[in-house]
Amino acid sequence: SSELTQDPAVSVALGQTVRITCQGDSLRSYYASWYQQKPGQAPVLVIYGKNNRPSGIPDRFSGSSSGNTASLTITGAQAEDEADYYCNSRDSSGNHLRVFGGGTKLTVL
Amino acid sequence: QVQLVESGGGLVKPGGSLRLSCAASGFTFSDYYMSWIRQAPGKGLEWVSYISSSSSYTNYADSVKGRFTISRDNAKNSLYLQMNSLRAEDTAVYYCARDKTIFDYWGQGTLVTVSS
Numbered sequence: 001s002s003e004l005t006q007d008p009a010v011s012v013a014l015g016q017t018v019r020i021t022c023q024g025d026s027l028r029s030y031y032a033s034w035y036q037q038k039p040g041q042a043p044v045l046v047i048y049g050k051n052n053r054p055s056g057i058p059d060r061f062s063g064s065s066s067g068n069t070a071s072l073t074i075t076g077a078q079a080e081d082e083a084d085y086y087c088n089s090r091d092s093s094g095n096h097l098r099v100f101g102g103g104t105k106l107t108v109l
Numbered sequence: 110q111v112q113l114v115e116s117g118g119g120l121v122k123p124g125g126s127l128r129l130s131c132a133a134s135g136f137t138f139s140d141y142y143m144s145w146i147r148q149a150p151g152k153g154l155e156w157v158s159y160i161s162s163s164s165s166y167t168n169y170a171d172s173v174k175g176r177f178t179i180s181r182d183n184a185k186n187s188l189y190l191q192m193n194s195l196r197a198e199d200t201a202v203y204y205c206a207r208d209k210t211i212f213d214y215w216g217q218g219t220l221v222t223v224s225s
Contacts, residue, residue: 033211035154042204042215043154054213086154090210097168098144098156098210 003091004032004101011107012077020072020104022087032070032087034063037103043086047072074106082108111135111214113205118219125195125223131188131205131216139163139183142208145190147201148218155201158190159208173199195223 004024012018022032031050035043045054047063060075070089074081087101117129131143144159158169158179167179178191188205200223206212 030210035212037154042217043212044215045211045213048211048213084153088154088156088212095168097170098159098208100146100154100156103153 003099004087004089006085006087006101006104008102009105009107011109012074013109014079015076017073017075018077018106020074020085020106022070022072022089022101023068024089024092024099024101025068026089026092026099027065027068027070029092030090031065032063032089034061034070034072035086035088036081037084037086038082046085077106077108079108082106111207113207113214113216115203115205115216115219118203118221120222120224121195122225123196123223126191126193127195127221129190129192129203129205129219129221131190133186133188133205133207136207136214138181138186143179143181143188144206144208144212145179145188146204146206146212146215147199147221148204149198149201152201157203160188192221195221197223199223 033048037043051063062073086103091097091099112134114132145157160167160179176194180189202218204218205216207214
């Protein structure tokens with residue numbers, strides 16, 4: 001079982017805003033990072049730290065955090081945003097292990 | 110540009126061994142931690158192991174501890190994963206990734222299938 005919990009599936013209408021959440025005790029101490037994975041492809045980092053986007057990631061992607069919950073928001077979702085999204089952080093044991101959430105399948109309607 | 114290329118995957122019988130490699134280029138390999146991350150067919154991502162820039166520190170997921178060994182050769186810009194006592198549940202695509210606690214670059218992965 002994962003120490004980070006995500007909803008298995010979320011849907012959004014084209015052009016609307018969607019929030020994908022990630023819950024876990026370690027998120028009270030560490031930021032989450034977020035990865036987008038399309039079928040047959042390697043994951044791609046989309047958000048890290050407080051709210052940072054790597055070069056080339058559209059600014060419709062943003063991140064936030066409150067308490068034990070991290071969120072990835074897509075403002076004005078596009079068809080190409082349909083993908084699996086995974087959060088990642090350190091584990092809560094203090095052993096500096098890395099842990100992923102179970103992933104959220106985003107469908108753009 | 111940063112490039113990570115995994116190799117060494119294949120079909121292996123339960124109880125067997127396999128060594129994965131990851132060739133890095135486009136950055137100063139010896140400056141970075143590196144990780145292995147895997148994904149079983151149709152499943153989510155699972156972090157497997159990391160190694161510090163100078164090999165001083167390693168860490169493993171409980172699911173592979175005692176069976177897998179991560180190593181690196183900074184002179185060859187290469188990362189390795191020695192996998193022993195393989196089980197069916199180790200079947201997955203294995204990715205190497207540059208580890209800054211965030212995984213900012215990933216390889217395309219190599220498939221490991223454990224089956225009799």
